[in-house]
Amino acid sequence: MSLPTRYLVSAPGKVILFGEHAVVYGKTAIAGSLDGLRTYMLFEKRNDGFLELNLPKLDLRYPLIWPISALPFSKVAPASKATDNTFSQELTFNEELLKTLKPIVLEGNSGNQNSQEINELQQVAASVFLYLYTSLEDKQTSWCGTTVHVTSNLPVGAGLGSSASYSVCLATGLLLVLGHITIPNYDERISDSNISDSSSPMNLINRWAFQAEKIIHGVPSGIDNTVSTYGGAVSFTKGVMENVSGFQSLRFLLTNTKVPRNTRILVANVRILHDKYPHIVVPILEAIEGISASFKEIINSGDSEKELNQKIEELIDLNHYLINSLGVGHPSIDKVREITAQYSLHSKLTGAGGGGCVLTLLRDDVTNDDIMRIMHALTSVGFECFETKVGGPGISVIDASSTINKQEFLSSSNMQQISGWKHF
Ligand SMILES: Nc1ncnc2c1ncn2[C@@H]1O[C@H](COP(=O)(O)OP(=O)(O)O)[C@@H](O)[C@H]1O
Ligand SMILES: C[C@@](O)(CCOP(=O)(O)O)CC(=O)O
Numbered sequence: 001m002s003l004p005t006r007y008l009v010s011a012p013g014k015v016i017l018f019g020e021h022a023v024v025y026g027k028t029a030i031a032g033s034l035d036g037l038r039t040y041m042l043f044e045k046r047n048d049g050f051l052e053l054n055l056p057k058l059d060l061r062y063p064l065i066w067p068i069s070a071l072p073f074s075k076v077a078p079a080s081k082a083t084d085n086t087f088s089q090e091l092t093f094n095e096e097l098l099k100t101l102k103p104i105v106l107e108g109n110s111g112n113q114n115s116q117e118i119n120e121l122q123q124v125a126a127s128v129f130l131y132l133y134t135s136l137e138d139k140q141t142s143w144c145g146t147t148v149h150v151t152s153n154l155p156v157g158a159g160l161g162s163s164a165s166y167s168v169c170l171a172t173g174l175l176l177v178l179g180h181i182t183i184p185n186y187d188e189r190i191s192d193s194n195i196s197d198s199s200s201p202m203n204l205i206n207r208w209a210f211q212a213e214k215i216i217h218g219v220p221s222g223i224d225n226t227v228s229t230y231g232g233a234v235s236f237t238k239g240v241m242e243n244v245s246g247f248q249s250l251r252f253l254l255t256n257t258k259v260p261r262n263t264r265i266l267v268a269n270v271r272i273l274h275d276k277y278p279h280i281v282v283p284i285l286e287a288i289e290g291i292s293a294s295f296k297e298i299i300n301s302g303d304s305e306k307e308l309n310q311k312i313e314e315l316i317d318l319n320h321y322l323i324n325s326l327g328v329g330h331p332s333i334d335k336v337r338e339i340t341a342q343y344s345l346h347s348k349l350t351g352a353g354g355g356g357c358v359l360t361l362l363r364d365d366v367t368n369d370d371i372m373r374i375m376h377a378l379t380s381v382g383f384e385c386f387e388t389k390v391g392g393p394g395i396s397v398i399d400a401s402s403t404i405n406k407q408e409f410l411s412s413s414n415m416q417q418i419s420g421w422k423h424f
C-alpha cells in the first residue's frame with residue numbers, strides 16, 4: 001500500500017473539573033478537552049530501516065535512533081496482531097515486551113557522537129514509542145523507517161493530560177504509518193462520534209493510547225486518553241463517556257504552579273492509602289462521585305446563572321478538600337486558592353495534584369479587567385496562567401506530504417492555523 005510520505009497529527013490536553021483519582025476506582029468524573037493546548041507530531045518517511053524520535057520538550061537535545069531490526073518482534077504473539085484492520089479483540093498489556101525494550105531504549109543514544117544522559121522520564125516516553133511500534137508493525141507499510149518530531153504547547157507533567165495527548169498522537173501516527181488506518185475525509189469534527197463503535201479508527205486509537213498511558217501512569221482510568229481522542233466536554237465512568245451539554249459554556253483560569261510532579265507516583269500513593277484504610281478512603285471516593293453526579297444534575301437544571309455558579313463553586317471547594325484529604329495537595333495549590341479567593345473566586349487542584357495546575361471557575365460577572373488583575377497577582381508570585389474553555393476537537397490529522405516540512409513544523413507558532421486538518 002502506498003502511503004503519504006508525511007503525516008501531521010495533533011491531540012488536545014484535558015482538564016478534569018471533578019473526580020480525578022476517584023475515576024481510577026470506577027467513579028464518575030467530569031472532564032473536557034482543552035481548546036488550543038495540544039501536542040503535535042510530524043511523522044516523516046525514511047528509507048533506511050531506522051526509527052528516530054525527537055523529544056525537545058523533555059530536554060533531549062539529540063534524537064534517539066534505533067534500527068527497526070533491533071526491535072523484539074518475537075515478543076508480540078501473532079494472535080495479538082491484526083487479522084483485519086480493526087484489531088477488534090481486547091488488548092492485553094504486554095509486560096514482557098516492555099521489559100525487553102528497557103535496554104533497547106538506552107541504545108537509542110549509542111549512535112550519537114554527543115552522548116547525553118537519558119533520564120527516567122525520557123526513557124518512559126521512548127518506551128511508549130517503541131512499545132507501540134513493535135506491537136503495531138505488520139508489514140503492511142510502504143515506509144522503511146520513520147522520523148518523529150514532537151512539539152506541544154501543553155505543560156508536561158502539570159495535570160493537563162500531556163501524557164495522554166502524547167500517547168494519542170503516537171498511536172494515531174503509528175497506526176497511519178503502519179497501514180492500519182487511513183486519513184478520514186471529514187473537515188469538521190463529528191460531535192456525536194460513537195465511542196461504543198469498537199470497529200472505528202478512533203476506538204482503535206483510543207485503545208492503543210490507553211496501553212501507552214499504562215506505561216506512563218501505571219494504572220490509568222482511561223479518562224485522559226478518551227477525552228484527548230474524542231474531544232468534547234463529558235462525564236466518564238468505567239470507560240463510558242457521555243456528553244455534558246452546558247459544561248462547554250463555562251470559562252476557566254488554569255494556573256500552573258510549575259511544581260513538578262509525577263502522575264504515576266501520586267496515583268500509586270493514593271492506592272497505598274486506599275488499601276491501608278479502605279473504610280475511610282472508599283467513602284471519600286464515593287463522596288467525590290457524588291460531586292460529579294450533583295454537577296450533572298445542576299448544569300442543565302434551569303437554575304439562574306447566579307445560582308448555578310454558586311453551586312459549582314461549592315462543588316469546587318468540596319472536591320478540593322476531599323481530594324486534599326487523599327494526600328495529593330501541595331502548598332503551591334493552596335497559594336493559588338488563597339490568591340483567587342481574594343477576588344472571590346474558587347479553585348481546586350486538577351489532574352493528579354501534588355503541584356501542577358489549579359483550576360479556577362471564571363464566572364460571567366468576572367470582567368476582563370478583573371481577569372487581568374488576577375492573572376497579574378498569580379504571575380507575580382511565579383505562576384503561569386491560561387484562560388481556557390473546554391470541549392474542542394479531539395485527534396486531528398493532515399496528509400503533510402506536500403504541505404509542511406520539518407523546518408516549518410519546528411518554527412510554526414500556531415499549528416492550528418494550518419489548513420486541511422481532518423477529524424475522524
Ligand atoms: N511533548 C512530550 N514529549 C515527550 N514526552 C511527553 C510529552 N508530553 C508528555 N510526555 C510524557 O508524559 C509524561 C508526563 O505525564 P504525567 O506525569 O501523566 O503528567 P501529565 O499527563 O499531567 O502532563 C512525561 O514524563 C513524558 O513521558
Ligand atoms: C489522577 C488521574 O485521575 C488523572 C491524572 O491526570 P494527569 O496525568 O495528572 O494529567 C489519573 C487517571 O485518571 O488515570
Ligand SMILES: [Mg+2]
Nearest residue numbers: 161163164263
Ligand atoms: Mg498524565
